[in-house]
Amino acid sequence: MAQNSQILPSKEASLFRHLVQNYETKQYKKGLKAAEQILRKHPNHGDTQAMKALILSNQGKADEAFELCKLALKNAMKSHVCWHVYGLLYRQQKNYEEAIKAYRFALRLDPDSQQIQRDLALLQVQMRDYTGYVQSRRQMLQMKPGTRQNWTALAIGLHLSGDLAGAEDVLHRYEESMKHTPSRSDMEHAEALLYKNTIIAESGDVKRALDHLDSIHKTALDRTAVMELRAEYLLRLDRKEEAEKTYNKLLKRNPERRAYYAGLERSLGLDRASKEDHQKLGQVYHEFAEQSERIDAARRIPLDFKEDDAFREHADKYLRRIFKKGIPSAFANVKQLYSDPAKKEIIRELVEGYLNEEPQANGGAELAKPDVQTNGSTKAQIKPPKLDPVLTWQLSVNYFLAQHYDYHLSRDLAKAQKYIDKTISINPSKTDYTYHMARARIIKHRGSTVDASAAMNEAREMDLKDRYINTKCAKYQLRNDQNSDAIETVGLFTRKEAVGGPLGDLLDMQCVWYITEDGESYFRQSKLSLALKRFKSVYDIFETWQEDQFDFHTFSLRKGMVRAYIDMVRWEDKLQEHPFFTRAALSAIRIYLLLHDRPELSKDGGQANGESAESAAERKKAAKKAKREAEKVEAEKKLAAAKKAQPAKGEEAETKKEDQDPQGLEAFKTAAAQPLEEAMKYLQPLLELSPKNIDGQIAGFEVYIRRSKSSRSSARTDKCTDGIVAGNYLPALKCLLAIQALQPEHPKWHEQSGRLRVALDGLSEPLPDQVKQVIDETYLSKLDTKKSMDESNEEYLTVHRDSAAHVQSVVRLRRALHPDSSDATVKSAQDLRDTIGSEATSLQDAEEGLRVLDELRAGADAKESYVKAAKERWTEATVFQQR
Template sequence: MPQPLPSKESSLFRQVVKFYESKQYKKGLKSADQILKKHPNHGDTQAMKALILNSQGHGEEAFALGKLALKNDMKSHVCWHVYGLLWRSVKNYEEAVKAYKFALRIEPESQNILRDLALLQCQIRDFEGYIESRQKILNARPQLRQNWTGLAIAYHLAGNYKQAEHILVTYEETLKQAPSKTDLEHSEAVLYKNTIIAESGDTERALNHLQEIMKANLDKTAVLELKAKYLLQLDRKEEAAKTYRALLARNSEYRVYYNGLEKALDLDRSNDESIPKLQALYEEFASKNERNDAARRIPLDFLKGDAFKTAADQYLRRKLNKGVPSTFPNIKALYADAEKKAIIEDLVLGYASEKSLNGSAEGKAHEETSSQFEDSVLYFLAQHYTYVRSRNLEKAMEYIERLIEKNPKSVDYNQIKARIWKHYGDTQKAADTINHARELDLKDRYINTKCAKYQLRNNENEKALDTMSKFTRNETVGGPLGDLHDMQCMWYLLEDGEAYMRQNNIGLALKRFTAVADIFEVWQEDQFDFHSFSLRKGQIRAYIDMIRWQDHLRDHPFFTRAALSAIKLYMRLYDNPDLAKGSSVDLANLEPAERKKALKKIQKEQEKVKKAEADRKAAAAAKATAKGDDGEVKKEDTDPKGEKLLETKEPLEVAMRFLTPLLELSPRHIEGQDLGFQVHLRRGKPLLALKCLQAAKQLDPTHPSVHENAILLRHHLNNLKEPLPTPVAESLKESFTEPPSSASSTSALQTLNDDFIKTHASSGSVAHLQTAYDTRYRLDAATKSQNEDDLLKTLDLDAISLKEAADGLELLKGWKSDAKVLDKYREKAAAKWEVATVFAKE
């Protein structure tokens, strides 16, 4: 039991709780201190004070006080509850759950503790424990619908559909009168019950239940969508077709409805006999609505030959005559089919060569429309020749220059010109051109954002931040960059990090990639409030969708991109620890005198940076401190340069924070498997490395990394300093057979690699050749000169791309080639890609 307090102090304690709940932390601390003056060992007051201190950002002090409170009153449920809240605040959920359970032993009827425990169990996906907690909450307050729904959700998430449905049915049976027709919570609950029935596999019963509730349900669209889905699953296609037509009457632009209607009518796009019927179907919908785009665009996906040409001509003329800027983005997916790409190109070139561009198939447009049509055609062709599947940058530049000559102040035209320079490889001209486009419309956030992105691609970090500052709250803590962090602007953080990575500023690059990973953690944390909020608001189906989305949150492309870059940087830190000292060169390979000189220079630079940082902090402290909406002072970043991230003693272990979710949630990303192999091999985990190698081989057995990693794994096993544990060795012997264990010498592996080179030399695959040369170097560093010569020869291959040539330059840097070799490679590459800035001398 909690320690008793006199009436005056009891009243003060209630005030402390009230002040904490209303976020009046200063008043709460003052009241708590008043109690502790007279009762210095009162556990509950110490616990509440710890909670307030934690909310103010004094975590260490809060934990110390929380432990002291427990020491003073081990039998207080308040102390244990607060201790659990403290652990929860630092995301140590296991310890928090333990503390909550201790609190419940003391006060088993406490609804607050039960609720907090249940929410945390759902957060960590302990569904069995969640069911138990929800059952107790329901037993205590069965009159609340949300408690019944909460228990049903617990059973549903645990996969017990029958029990989940039973809970909802039981509650409905307890109702003395039918809910109002406008009761949104009831409407959602019965539709949620319907989805549970469907997920259990009983589609027929789900449809019957839906028929019963559909008239009274408020979400008409969801009801119709479920009805169409169930009818299609039950092969009642005639009824399904009627339902999809009803849905299309509500929204005639939604492709999913058209796909469902096609299935309901047994129309197969791959069957030539179905094509006329499909064409007639879409003509029917197009004739009903003059503004309908989907019914006119979708047929272009399945029509072929002359039928496609006629439909494409009508569609393109219609869009180009109206001057729709998104015409090309809307049809570029068709370019995957070479025949369709050629037809579209011929059509649009035909429009451009017409003596009188009348802008319509009937030829009745007036002069103004004709001019608009002509501009639209030229704009389409500029994008067409910029696109990767139809790229001809000279033609693209010709068309866009004609347009800019007619309208030099067009933001869109200048943006396309910048894109052309980007594909040429001239990042400087691309950045300058899009900055000119930005200056043409300073109120356009989109072009401002594009400009910042191009500046980052040109490694102009400060200039990009200044550009972004035009649309950020610059008075916030941290200025424009701080606001971009607050807004979780991940594209900017990624581009900024990659720019720093190209400049070998590893600290700031890691800082940005870690910030992206932190945003995903915030998203994961954000679901916590919805465990209770969604129940209160009755939005159950959306809540279930959110929970399932959270379970594969880190398969998002932004996380994957940040993870790949961060892992590469941590591997570089592991391979070259001197990088943590701020050096971009390998100090270990320098002569003692040169190393001492280099370290001295680095030390001076670091002192200069620290002084500048101290001056900046002093200037920032002189200004008014920014506060949040609750009046709480926001923390300033104590490691703005990422120096603490560089100081890690175990870079590979830190890299696992990025690698583990990457391999679990994006297993089909072959570059992730490649990096996983490299990390695990460095960690001395050959079985895990083999697992990554086998996964990559299943995804693409011809991928260059598969060959290299197989050779390197065999080389690693051939040169072990200590024998592997027997079970590991046996497993590797059984699972890893290529290259065979008989290739037990470096020369045997070099022979295999030479055969690989010969195979791909004839095919001219630059990526495979580059990988083979890198493998040869890693097997024997003495082959560096030969590898450099062979790599230089790849620039003569017709198939080599700008990106592959840039990758070759990075290989030379990785091999620590001298300046003469690098300059020779740059000069030869620059002769082939004259304007590409990547080959400019550093």
């Protein structure tokens, strides 16, 4: 259609402008009405069709929107509006590559459009296409050189792309072009100056960075940042006397900041590793401690470097001080010292020696200072304890010892239980849940999740208004697989009107810890569909955090917070290194591997019958309860919709979509069709962003070894593309070599190395020459092939018989070597049973051994013997009591 036929008459042109305004103000109903009015008279008007498509997409009608936008492009192929909308639709679908193509085509048609150029730049920085981002920002700067944001954005692009000199030059040229001197309160200018300074420092020219910092220190509003940068630059330039003065000033501002003390040590030329410097270091920290009774860091840090008698003397003073003050976090302050066995033993001896002591009337030199009110010139003194001094002392000492014996490096749970019971018995407060919470933690470590959950709930009931203890209780309930109780507990602090009830609110609030714990609980119960649904929710939350950058690409420039923006971009680049993502990803991968190994699990919602599955009656009861909950949610939803007020003028209500698959059954069926492909979505971020995470490398081997076998069985070809094709075992080998590099003695190295040899020996056709050469050079040539794999495996067992993890690896490899041998299964079951008697075997090791027995499909007698032995050692462990 000719372009001039797309020009609307004045009345419809006015309606089109209103249509655009309605979209921008989210008045979608009015916008659709205006679009229909235009299309009644001009049914082929492409721009109107495109705007209507954009509104439909925002209403959740993506398919209809794409069809309409394609029709709009057919009617107005040379309309920049249609191409722009087409790009926006792809962006909403997170198909950024296609969106960028559409934006570029729109720019060809309208090169002067700031909006299209801005949208393109946003996608480029989101995709980390810094080269394209620099080009887009340079064009925007040429169109509007008077806007500071365009200069700053170009500098950011050059900075992130590695062109530090170019970024500094852009900022410098803008400063030269300024016609008026910015005011002292101009935050944007002050931040831009500090940003320029960090760029100079990153380039390595520390001397020039210091000179520049000195020239702007009066203009910069972030005084702390200026002082910190100055101290750092002086140290790097070896101007230690000046650095010392700066760090002393910083410590006056914040005497609890450990980084300042570390900088001060370096500026004084003192080294903790040198025993000759310990006395001087002690004097430095003593002077800071004398400045105020409230300072803790200056008293605590010397414990890190002092040794032997000096450590004992200082630890005695430090512990007596905090015990008399009744500080509950005493153990948390010193537990880092337990990595040194000698210091751990000294602390134990000291604290146990306090059991029969009472605090002295004068409390020693540091403890005897009377309480003095603060009056501007007088130093602030601690207030006297509210409780009786003797009672405070007894509580502190017993509570410390309870935590000491509960800690994994000094664990003796019987003593921990004795001390926590003593603490609770002498605690006069009936509303302080602190000691009861510690009791629940000790019970948890004894293995009784049932009793631990009950104990934590008792602690929660002491203060029903405290969110922290409510959260801890919900966590313990999830660890005991009380999913319904946990959601009721945490629901006490969620929004009552939330769609989907408490769980819906937790998903909206992106409460990752709860969703992860809930998923792991369902996994333990073998409810794989629900578990996978939760882990997918965690994955989606991290994707949302990735998407949330879009808002800050423009917001940070508008507000001038450039340094914080750079930190955010770099943090986002490593977002999926987060421990919660790792936990969820590893658990999801385990489920996908189960689905690959046992396709029958895809039936009945992934309920793994025979492996901790509920009885038929329990499943029926759970189904009825789930149905009732769904009906309740639906009723609440209808009631909320009925009570909802009409949307305010200029606004439209945004309703939350109903979860059409609350049990995750449909998604589970989809995942079960291609489990290894789905596992790759979780695995790739782990391997790319956390290459030193050994659990990620172990999971990588498990996925890749199965993909290699599957690809060979499904496609008989020797072509090698991207490392994942028929017969290509290189990705699995890469993960295996990473395990060896990280922990050469890790038991998984032995097991997976043997399984790789089994897979290579069992190939029905030869590997490609290049692949075979790599495997021979990096792997096979370094193995001892004189002995058979069976002999090597049994020798490995002899050496590591006292380690449950190593025995489990031996058993798994034995199963790979003899998958159908009943004799091997019997022998493996006995070897696992023998690990129970080893002192080195932990409760977690014993639980893993139970899972290995399930993998072996061992008989009932073997499992019963294993569980019986485990019950005798861990008499309270819930996992064995339920068997």
